[in-house]
Amino acid sequence: MGSVLRWGRPEFGPTDLVVMAIVNATPDSFFDRGRTYGTDAALDRVAQVIDEGAEIVDIGGIKAAPGGDVDVAEELRRVLPVVEGARERHPDVVISVDTWRSEVADVLCSAGADVINDAWGAVDPALAAVAASHGAGLVCTHAGRQSPRTRPHRVWYDDVVAEAAAYLVDLAEAAVAAGVRRDGIVIDPAHDFGKNSRHSLQLTRATDVLVATGWPVLVAMSRKDFIGEVLDQLPDERLEGTLAATAVAAWLGARVFRAHDVTATRRVLQTVAAIRGDTDLALGRRALA
Amino acid sequence: MSITAVAFVPAAPLLVPQVAGGSAGLDQPMRDASLDVVAGAIADRAAEVIVVAPTGTAARWPSDATWDFAGFGVARGQSDRRPVLPWPLGIGAWLLDEVGWDGPRRYLGVSPADDVAAATAQGTTDGAQVVIAVGDGSACRTERAPGYLDDRAGAFDARIADLLARGDAAGLGGIDTALAADLMCAGLPVWRWVSATVGDAEVGAAELVTHVAPYGVGYFVARWSIS
Numbered sequence: 001m002g003s004v005l006r007w008g009r010p011e012f013g014p015t016d017l018v019v020m021a022i023v024n025a026t027p028d029s030f031f032d033r034g035r036t037y038g039t040d041a042a043l044d045r046v047a048q049v050i051d052e053g054a055e056i057v058d059i060g061g062i063k064a065a066p067g068g069d070v071d072v073a074e075e076l077r078r079v080l081p082v083v084e085g086a087r088e089r090h091p092d093v094v095i096s097v098d099t100w101r102s103e104v105a106d107v108l109c110s111a112g113a114d115v116i117n118d119a120w121g122a123v124d125p126a127l128a129a130v131a132a133s134h135g136a137g138l139v140c141t142h143a144g145r146q147s148p149r150t151r152p153h154r155v156w157y158d159d160v161v162a163e164a165a166a167y168l169v170d171l172a173e174a175a176v177a178a179g180v181r182r183d184g185i186v187i188d189p190a191h192d193f194g195k196n197s198r199h200s201l202q203l204t205r206a207t208d209v210l211v212a213t214g215w216p217v218l219v220a221m222s223r224k225d226f227i228g229e230v231l232d233q234l235p236d237e238r239l240e241g242t243l244a245a246t247a248v249a250a251w252l253g254a255r256v257f258r259a260h261d262v263t264a265t266r267r268v269l270q271t272v273a274a275i276r277g278d279t280d281l282a283l284g285r286r287a288l289a
Numbered sequence: 290m291s292i293t294a295v296a297f298v299p300a301a302p303l304l305v306p307q308v309a310g311g312s313a314g315l316d317q318p319m320r321d322a323s324l325d326v327v328a329g330a331i332a333d334r335a336a337e338v339i340v341v342a343p344t345g346t347a348a349r350w351p352s353d354a355t356w357d358f359a360g361f362g363v364a365r366g367q368s369d370r371r372p373v374l375p376w377p378l379g380i381g382a383w384l385l386d387e388v389g390w391d392g393p394r395r396y397l398g399v400s401p402a403d404d405v406a407a408a409t410a411q412g413t414t415d416g417a418q419v420v421i422a423v424g425d426g427s428a429c430r431t432e433r434a435p436g437y438l439d440d441r442a443g444a445f446d447a448r449i450a451d452l453l454a455r456g457d458a459a460g461l462g463g464i465d466t467a468l469a470a471d472l473m474c475a476g477l478p479v480w481r482w483v484s485a486t487v488g489d490a491e492v493g494a495a496e497l498v499t500h501v502a503p504y505g506v507g508y509f510v511a512r513w514s515i516s
Contacts, residue, residue, distance in 0.1 A: 066437035153428060153435035153473065154302055156360035156376060198362025232311065 002255065005216050006183045007137040008094040008114035010055060012216075015278040017250055017269035020056035020096060020258040021049035022222065025078040029063045031223050031235045031260055042082040043089070050093055052262035057090075058117055059083055060098030064193070066149050075104050080111055087112030096139070100148050102126035109134035117141075117258075119220075120148040121190065122171055132179030139218055140171040140187050144194015152194050160199045161206040164189045169213050186256055188218040192225050200226035204245055211253030219249045220258035222265075243268050251276070292490065294330040295420040295483055297453055297511040298323040298384060300342060300377050300475045307365075308358050315503075322499045322510040327421055328388040329512055336416035337393045340381030341482050342423035343475050344398030350374055352394045356382040377475070381421040399478040401466065422483050424476025426507025434505020436473040445472055446500070446507035449480075453511040456495025458487040476509075491516040 002014035012018050025042045027034040036045040046057050061078035062070045070078075079097065086095055096115035097108040102124045105116045109130065116131050118124075121143035131138040142164040144155060157163050168187040176182050189210055191200040200221075203210075210217045221227065227241035228234065239261055246257055246265055250272040259265040273279040298304070304320055306313035313320075331338060354372040356379030357365050374382055378396045385394065426446040429439035445468060452460040462484030469477040492513045499510040 066432070151435045151437070154300075154376075158360055160362070196361060202362055229310075 002211070002214070002216055002253075004183060005137075005186065005255065006181070007056065007096075009092055010094060012055070012255065014255075015273070015276070016255065017273055018056060018256045019049075019054045019262055019265050019269065020058045020218070020256055021045075021052075021054035021262045022258060022260050023049070023057050023059045023082065024063075025059055025061045025082050026063050028067060029060075030065060037078075039081040039085060043085045046082070046086045046090065046093075049262045050090055053266040054093075054259075054262045056094040056096055056115070056256070057086060058096040058098050058258055059086070059113075060117075060119075062099070062149070064119070064149065066151065072101060072103055075099065075101065076107055079104070079108060083108050083111045083113050096137075100124055100127065102130045105130045105136075106134075109136050115139065115184070119143065119188075119190065119193070120146070121193075122174075123148055128175040128178035128180050131175070131184070132181075135181060135184075137184035137186070138175050138180050140168055140175055140185060140215075141190045141193070142167050142171075142188070143190045146194040152192075152196065155194055155196060155199070157195075157199060160195065160202050161209050164203060165209055165213055168210065168215065172213075172215050186216040186218045187213065188220060191219065191221045195226075197226035197229040200224070201230070204249055207249045207252035207254050216256065217249075217254040218256035218258060219246075219254045221245045221249070222258060222260045239264060247272055291417050292420055292487060292515050293333065293335060293417045294515060295422055295487070295513040296323075296326040296330040297422045297424075297509055297513075298326065298380070299425045299506075299508040299510065300380060300423045301425065301506065301508060302358065302361055302376065302380070304380055305356075305358060305383050308361055308363050319499055319501060319508060319510065323384060324387055326498060326510055326512040327384045327390075330419045330421070331385075331388065331390050331392075333417070335392070335419040337395060338385060338390060338419045338421060339395045339397060340378055340385070340421045340423065341397045341399060341479050342375070342377035342381055343400065343478050344375045344377060345400060346398070347400050347403045348398045350378065350396035350398070352396075354378075354382070354394075354396055356380070356386075377423050381423045384421065397482075399482050401470065401478045403478055403482075420483060420486070422476075422479050424479035425474070425509060426476060426502075427472035427474050428506045429472045430502045430507060431505040434502075436505075438505075439472055441468065442472050442507070445469075445474070446502065449476070449507065450497055450500040450509060453500075453509055453513075454495060454497035456492030456513050458484045458490075458492060460484075474507075487513075487515060 115137035427442035429436040
């Protein structure tokens with residue numbers, strides 16, 4: 001049985017399945033391609049995903065793929081007003097910020113962010129200390145030791161599951177040593193980051209191995225290339241594959257699901273929880289009248 | 290020194306259909322070209338085939354070593370106790386298996402940090418030898434490339450193509466190593482080794498069979514006959 005996860009005001013119990021909605025304050029992310037770029041558009045997206053059932057919003061200002069440089073000032077220009085606005089309008093929602101930079105995370109946590117989603121895996125050694133100083137949560141990520149915004153190229157793992165599990169446990173313990181709350185840490189195998197599609201499938205298949213470390217597991221699989229390569233489909237046509245992977249990961253014990261499609265993900269997780277027997281029917285009428 | 294032929298093939302894992310999966314057919318022309326130059330190189334029944342490929346550190350593997358791409362997530366589906374090659378050498382081994390080469394093999398891993406002369410001395414022995422040179426050019430040809438777009442990549446790869454087409458062994462040894470590193474060029478140590486090993490011997494015939502970059506990585510398939 002896992003532990004309670006405390007991010008912001010809510011507490012997430014071991015059997016809770018939680019949606020972290022992606023909010024891209026970017027002009028060029030791979031799926032939405034700028035649809036939520038700009039403070040107003042991003043805040044509209046925040047309101048929408050909360051309405052759809054997201055408990056967490058994950059706000060990021062830099063796309064993962066290579067491209068034009070986005071410096072600290074530009075990252076903050078994109079993200080800070082969104083965090084401030086979200087905090088003001090939605091005091092109970094958990095605000096996560098997707099950044100690898102400690103100076104950015106420090107400003108955003110001061111503005112009300114509850115969690116730092118360190119999607120590139122501790123490339124900035126000061127990031128955990130920032131989380132600690134703010135009492136914020138931290139997503140510890142296995143990005144295959146890639147530099148931020150670089151693509152994996154011919155990456156080879158003798159055992160990607162064992163490597164990711166060992167690496168993530170070390171990272172989580174290092175975060176604790178740096179002062180991050182133990183009940184604020186989750187681990188993320190980072191599908192596609194520093195991995196080919198088969199590696200991401202192996203990690204999905206072995207979600208239970210990561211769960212067995214005792215750390216809550218977050219999975220970020222939404223519309224990613226490994227889904228696309230399974231199906232030979234572009235991002236717009238990856239919803240069903242994403243939801244299938246979501247169901248499998250949930251069944252195997254993942255607890256937090258970073259997603260573009262909140263309503264669909266919420267329904268999948270609700271169904272998985274009911275199959276597991278963790279939640280009751282929302283409506284119990286069939287053959288019961 | 291008794292190199293009789295060199296077959297230049299890409300170091301792309303997707304050259305192996307089991308690795309490429311359902312999209313293997315997309316690259317069949319490059320695969321066919323690679324198999325063709327390897328088959329042609331061994332056609333005169335060489336005494337030995339040397340596979341040279343980029344590996345993290347310089348090392349040799351025995352003739353009975355075999356390929357395995359499990360680290361890419363591909364199960365070979367057979368178990369034996371033969372030594373397993375690093376995957377770049379495994380690509381050469383797979384090509385030799387496909388063309389039916391059952392003679393002696395030697396596997397030589399080279400790295401950019403190698404002393405070229407020492408590596409060359411390690412690789413060659415008496416008797417007619419054929420070299421399978423596994424390597425490719427820049428990985429920065431487009432924004433979708435593994436190394437993103439570098440404006441220098443096109444000219445860099447064009448120069449490699451020209452050297453291979455002309456059989457210019459000395460030129461292959463003179464590639465700008467710093468630029469090659471910037472452009473994530475996997476072929477550099479292999480081509481340096483070929484250059485040093487061929488030395489002053491005359492490249493009697495050279496043909497660049499294929500030069501393509503469908504995924505932003507410069508692939509070359511070429512054949513040299515050494516007089």
